[in-house]
Amino acid sequence: MLKLFNTLTRNPEEFKSIKAGYAGVYTCGPTVYDYAHIGNLRAYIFADVLKRTLLHNGYAVKHIMNITDVGHLTGDRDMGEDKMQVATKRERRTAWDIASFYTDAFLNDIRELNILTPDKLPKATDHVKDMIKLIQELEKKGFTYITRDGIYFDTSKLKDYGKLGRLDLESLREGARAEINHEKKNPTDFALWKFSPSPSPSPQGRGIKQRDMEWDSPWGIGFPGWHIECSAMSVKYLGQPFDIHTGGIDHIPVHHTNEIAQSETAYGKPLAKFWLHSEFLMLDAGRIGKSEGNAITLEELKSKGHSPLAYRYFVLQGHYRSKLNFTSEAMDGAQNTLNSLYSKLSQYNEGSVGCAEYQKEFFEAMNDDLDTPKALAMMWEMLDSDQPGEAKFASLMEFDKILGLSLKDTWTQRRLPLPEEIEELRTQRDELRKQGKWSEADKIKIKIELNGRFQVRDTENGTMVIRLTND
Numbered sequence: 426m427l428k429l430f431n432t433l434t435r436n437p438e439e440f441k442s443i444k445a446g447y448a449g450v451y452t453c454g455p456t457v458y459d460y461a462h463i464g465n466l467r468a469y470i471f472a473d474v475l476k477r478t479l480l481h482n483g484y485a486v487k488h489i490m491n492i493t494d495v496g497h498l499t500g501d502r503d504m505g506e507d508k509m510q511v512a513t514k515r516e517r518r519t520a521w522d523i524a525s526f527y528t529d530a531f532l533n534d535i536r537e538l539n540i541l542t543p544d545k546l547p548k549a550t551d552h553v554k555d556m557i558k559l560i561q562e563l564e565k566k567g568f569t570y571i572t573r574d575g576i577y578f579d580t581s582k583l584k585d586y587g588k589l590g591r592l593d594l595e596s597l598r599e600g601a602r603a604e605i606n607h608e609k610k611n612p613t614d615f616a617l618w619k620f621s622p623s624p625s626p627s628p629q630g631r632g633i634k635q636r637d638m639e640w641d642s643p644w645g646i647g648f649p650g651w652h653i654e655c656s657a658m659s660v661k662y663l664g665q666p667f668d669i670h671t672g673g674i675d676h677i678p679v680h681h682t683n684e685i686a687q688s689e690t691a692y693g694k695p696l697a698k699f700w701l702h703s704e705f706l707m708l709d710a711g712r713i714g715k716s717e718g719n720a721i722t723l724e725e726l727k728s729k730g731h732s733p734l735a736y737r738y739f740v741l742q743g744h745y746r747s748k749l750n751f752t753s754e755a756m757d758g759a760q761n762t763l764n765s766l767y768s769k770l771s772q773y774n775e776g777s778v779g780c781a782e783y784q785k786e787f788f789e790a791m792n793d794d795l796d797t798p799k800a801l802a803m804m805w806e807m808l809d810s811d812q813p814g815e816a817k818f819a820s821l822m823e824f825d826k827i828l829g830l831s832l833k834d835t836w837t838q839r840r841l842p843l844p845e846e847i848e849e850l851r852t853q854r855d856e857l858r859k860q861g862k863w864s865e866a867d868k869i870k871i872k873i874e875l876n877g878r879f880q881v882r883d884t885e886n887g888t889m890v891i892r893l894t895n896d
């Protein structure tokens with residue numbers, strides 16, 4: 426039995442899909458105005474582990490992840506500028522070029538993290554017509570109003586607005602005194618469509634268009650609000666209701682709350698059955714984020730000698746509903762643990778019958794709301810047990826269908842002979858060490874490890890060279 430914690434009910438619930446044997450999953454994807462940071466990537470590793478667990482439970486999974494390439498403003502409550510436009514000023518190229526560049530960078534990140542590619546990665550800019558239709562539907566039902574800067578959703582018309590986050594609407598109203606947009610009827614109201622700002626009237630900016638991305642609509646030229654894209658794309662690709670909606674915890678009070686308001690008003694039925702949210706990655710007691718100025722990218726981790734899969738391992742060590750503290754020491758620890766997992770694995774011969782007891786416990790932990798720390802603990806218990814190597818090998822292959830640590834590829838690669846030049850350096854180093862020429866031996870070690878593909882370990886039998894990458 427698969428149990429998942431549903432944000433909607435605040436309970437771990439047995440997962441039962443709407444259609445037998447099939448699960449539709451929607452993940453709010455990246456805003457492609459910059460590189461993803463490792464906090465963002467935690468949210469996608471979580472969605473991947475969920476998907477792999479569903480697959481293991483026999484579900485055919487359809488996974489949709491949108492690409493937000495328009496409309497996500499710097500402030501969540503319709504304040505500030507479109508993040509894409511901010512990037513155009515920073516990088517002096519068009520919003521279209523920025524979207525395309527960072528979408529490719531994101532796809533590369535998820536490939537390196539061994540995240541199974543979603544079945545579809547629809548872009549917001551390709552679905553503006555669908556969004557306009559949906560806004561018209563809301564308009565017909567009387568849930569919209571117009572202000573000078575856009576079309577808004579009137580949240581006071583919805584009895585259960587805010588049910589996902591159990592929002593305290595009173596205190597939100599109290600806090601709204603600082604609100605910039607005084608034309609909004611309620612502080613929780615949100616933009617469905619925003620009008621393009623008029624060309625600047627100042628002498629320097631006269632006639633200069635303010636946006637690269639804008640569309641005609643029944644209400645005037647502009648661009649869609651952020652939340653409407655997910656409502657329009659989820660119904661298009663998964664129908665409504667669908668099984669599971671995922672995202673980071675920060676999406677609960679605004680983005681997901683507003684997706685629910687729009688979709689349920691338009692179609693008169695629930696948006697999704699299960700809502701799953703992953704917690705933050707933290708750095709020095711604060712959340713990692715671009716606006717916090719402490720974003721770390723996967724490239725930066727790599728430049729410090731950490732492999733993307735070691736980051737994946739690091740994330741798996743925490744439960745998705747707990748905050749996870751990032752430190753470079755903890756990252757070193759994850760890299761070392763993954764390396765020793767790989768070294769252990771490469772000592773085993775291939776086998777096809779696994780360790781039944783350990784496997785049972787591993788998958789029970791995964792089915793208990795994706796308890797990856799417990800599952801990893803079971804894996805290590807098995808590795809330390811006196812079970813035969815072939816059985817450990819077979820179980821590891823099963824575990825890796827969820828862990829996604831490239832264990833099969835690693836095993837195959839590590840069993841290949843070392844490249845000739847590395848083998849030569851290894852022999853030279855052993856010779857130097859025998860002669861007590863330690864500093865020269867150290868120089869050879871540096872040479873072997875230079876490009877980050879190999880690591881040297883000293884053993885009783887001399888220099889052992891471990892492959893760190895699978896190429």
Ligand code: AMP
Binds near residue numbers: 454493673705
């Ligand atoms: P964005 O690209 O800003 O739309 O965010 C992409 C995803 O990253 C969302 O699901 C966010 O909830 C999530 N996210 C943002 N910051 C963090 C963080 N520090 N830790 C974990 N997830 C995060």
Ligand code: ZN
Binds near residue numbers: 452453454655680684
């Ligand atoms: Zn979304």
